[in-house]
Amino acid sequence: MLGPTLLRASRNERLRGVIERNPLTRKVVTRFVAGEDQDAVLAVVHRLHSRATTTLDFLGEDVSDLAGARRVRDQYVSLLYRLHEAGEAERSEVSVKLSAVGQSIPRDGHETALGHALQIAVAAAAVGCRMTLDMEDHTTVDSTLAIGDELRREFPLTGNVLQANLRRTAGDLAQLAGSGARIRLVKGAYREPESVAYQRKSEVDAAYRQGLHRLMASDCYPMVATHDPAMIRDANDAAQRHGKGLDGWEIQMLYGISAGLQAQLARSGHALRVYLPYGTDWYGYFMRRLAERPANVAFFLRALARG
Ligand code: FAD
Incomplete structure (x- = not known):
C-alpha cells in the first residue's frame, strides 16, 4: 500500500x-540525484564514462507555461554544448520529459513540445549525442510516441520508452517492431488505473518478459532498463536466442540504485548506460x-x- x-x-x-x-x-x-547544476552532473559523467555510457535528465515535469518550457529546452541545448566542449557528447544521451518542454500546456501542448524537442534534437545531432523521450503517465503516451515517430524522420537515433505495466504496450511494440528505433523498456513508474495498467507485480513482470522477447526479436535497438537481476538474465537469454551480440543492445540503470550490479555488469562486458538526473526540481x-x-x-x- x-x-x-x-x-x-x-x-x-x-x-x-x-x-x-x-x-x-x-x-x-x-x-x-547527480547534482543541482551542469557542473555537478558533468563531473559525474566524466567519472562514469570510463566504465559506462550515460543519459542525462534535467529534472522537471508538468511545466504548464511557455516561458518555463523554453527554459527547459534552453537548459538541454546548453548542456549539449557543454558535453561537446568536455569531449563527453558521444558517450552521452539526453533523456527528455516532454511534459517539461510544453506537452502539459493546455492549448497546443503537443505542437509546443514537438517544436522544442526538435530544437533539442538538432543540437544533439550537431554534437553527436543521442536523445530519448522519457515516458510519463498513460495520458501522454499517444503524443509522446507520435513525437518520437516525427523526430525519427530526420533523427533516426531518437529513442522512445515503453512501459510494461500498460496494457497497450504489446500493441505499441508491434507497431514499432520494424522501425529500427531505439526502444527503452521499463516496468513503469506511474500510478495508473486498472483499466489501462496491470496492478500486480507478477503481471507487470510477465509483461516485461514478453516485451523483452518481442524487442529482441524486432529490428529495434533494445535498451533494457531495469535493476531486476531476473529480467537481466532473461534479456541475456533472449539476446542470444535472437543473435544479438553484446553490442546489439544495452542495459540501463538509475544513478544510485544497484551500484554493485552496475559494476558487475560493466566488468562482464555488457553495454551499461547510467541514467543521471540533475537539477533542483x-x-x-x-x-x-x-x-x-x-x-x-x-x-x-x-x-x-x-x-
Ligand atoms: P523492480 O521489480 O521494481 O525492482 C527490482 C530490484 O531493483 C529491487 O528488488 C531492488 O533491488 C532494485 N530497485 C528497484 N527500484 C529501486 C529503488 N527505487 N531504490 C532501490 N532499489 C531499487 N519509468 C517510466 O515510467 N518512464 C521512464 O521513462 C523511465 N525511465 C527509466 C530509465 C531507466 C534507465 C530506468 C532504470 C528506469 C526508468 N523508469 C522509467 C523506471 C521504471 O519504470 C521502474 O519504475 C524502475 O526501474 C523500477 O523497476 P525495476 O525494473 O528496477 O524492477
Missing part, C-alpha cells in the same frame, strides 16, 4: 513544499524512487531521525 500512497504524494503540491523545505531531505536526495523523481522500494522510505526516515 505504501507504493501507491507515495505515488499519489508525488503529485501533492502541499507535501512537495514540506519535503522540499526540510534541510535534511537534501542529504538523502543526493543518493539519487527533484521532488517527483525522488518520490517515485521511494515508491519503488519500501526500504528507501526506511532509509529516508532514518536519515531524518539522525538529523
